Amino acid sequence: MIRDTLAAAVESAAAGIGLDPAAVTWTMERPARREHGDWSCNIAMASAKAAGRAPRDIAGDLVAALEQADIAHVDSVEIAGPGFVNFRLTPSWLHDVLVEVVEGGTDGYARPDVGAGTKVNIEFVSANPNGPLHAGHGRGAAYGDSVARIMERTGFDVTREFYLNDRGVQMARYAESLLARKRGEPVPKDGYGGEYVADWAAEMPDDVADAGIDAVRSWGYDRALADQREVLAAFHVHFDVWSSEQALVDSGAMDAALADLRERGHAYDADGATWLRSTEFGDDKDRPLLKSDGDPTYLLPDIAYHRDKFARGFDLLIDVWGADHHGYVPRMRAGIEALGHDPDEFEVPIVQIVRLEREGKEVRLSKRAGDIIELRDLIDEVGADVARLTYLLQSVDSQQAIDLDLVTSRSNDNPVFYVQYAHARIHSIMGKAAAAGIVRAPLADADLSVLTHEREIELLRTLSELPEVLTRAARERAPHTVTNWVRELADRFHGFYHDCYVIGDVPADLTQARLWLVDAARVGFAIGLDLLGVSAPESM
């Protein structure tokens, strides 16, 4: 890559004038402003203190040395601002990018090895199996799955996992609520009042209800899980592993975890309960593992669960949690440290809440669920692609308001259609070319040097940024940076489409080169949209 070429040239030049490039941290980056060239290096400023010289003075020597070196694609090197060394390149470097994109294709282009084979377990959604998924789960599902896709592409060995809290008080209340509804009675206090409970109770066979609360719970569990699986499938999210809390209890894994904690001296008995000494690991207070009635709290099975994940050989555990659970992070991390693991091996991205609005007012999409907005209804209304891209439009750190009027509108202010339309135009061009009997010659025969139009250059420049974007998206677990890139690619493509006709009154060699450029854009959209879990239509 060009960046490496330039960095190597800088290192060599720096060494040549008596600096030690390895001793300072410096960067080779794309300047924010185009006037500052194509690539910019801050090594002169970074070395100033150690060298005891003025940054611009060092930069001057560097530029002189770099001008002597014959570096591929470099048009000029100059000093700018406080001491930046800026490189201006000839368009040829972007023609090389085009070849790289087309030859690499969807599978081969932009595969930076960030993970180096790290085994990572990404646990997300993990909704309780006692009701349908809601819009908040949708954001977590879109995020978790997209992070998984990005990490897979960047050299991580990824497992997608769903944890089932199929044990405990919540499940008991759910079963009681189902049974009460089945019998036409009001749901008990602290029960589940959503209309889906009544609907599902109506579906429940009489013999299940007659068989008692355990049978009802079991039936209700299956019913809820089937519902969630169905919606996730419609959302194009799949899981490799479904783990059960109850199974951890039944297998003795939970007891083993507690014994482990005791052995390590991080668990103790007091006030009739058993406690985790989480304060030892930075938590505010110690947390109960076993309640005073002897039943486990949710924390102990969770610790056992994470212990199990590590036992399965994962180097890194990522739990995607909703904002309402963030206070739980310190004790979970404490539990992991208590088991002897490095806290850096456990990460918890927090997904902030989602609000759905119509005409500026909060809406409740579901008539059935009462107080929840079902993911199913959202998908039914806008489609899985639109829902996913919309969720991934912004960072999960900030709260999100989804305007349903906007999202369903077929207008300029809808970013989903903007991107999809750009993609559709690619196929429109290819279709026109085929209809006109134009055959795309082999890439090796195309003269890419004719691609010099500002729009063509900008389009290629955006394509060239994808490896860096993916590196960052993977490190920061930030799918929205990919969304931003895809939007920019769409922006560049629309501009190109508008000003640069591929077919029509253009020379044959330009048509050929542009057809390859269009194909490169297609590869870019295919990679980007796939990472977001969004398919793109070939026509609209």
Added chain:
RNA sequence: GCCCUCGUAGCUCAGUCGGAUAGAGCGACCGCCUCCUAAGCGGUAGGCCACAGGUUCGAUUCCUGUCGAGGGCACCA
């Protein structure tokens, strides 16, 4: 009271591992279809990057505090 996330253009949001004149889309206003879909393209206007200190050659970015929004604070998950 303590902890977490957020506060950037009228609106919705990027950017922030410290860098050169802070970006996009929408909305507003002005333009562009004899030619691959105008679901598009171009232009103009619009900012004390919540506020106050600190660190630094340099802070929207890092640290501290204040204010505001949201969320969480053992035996619900």
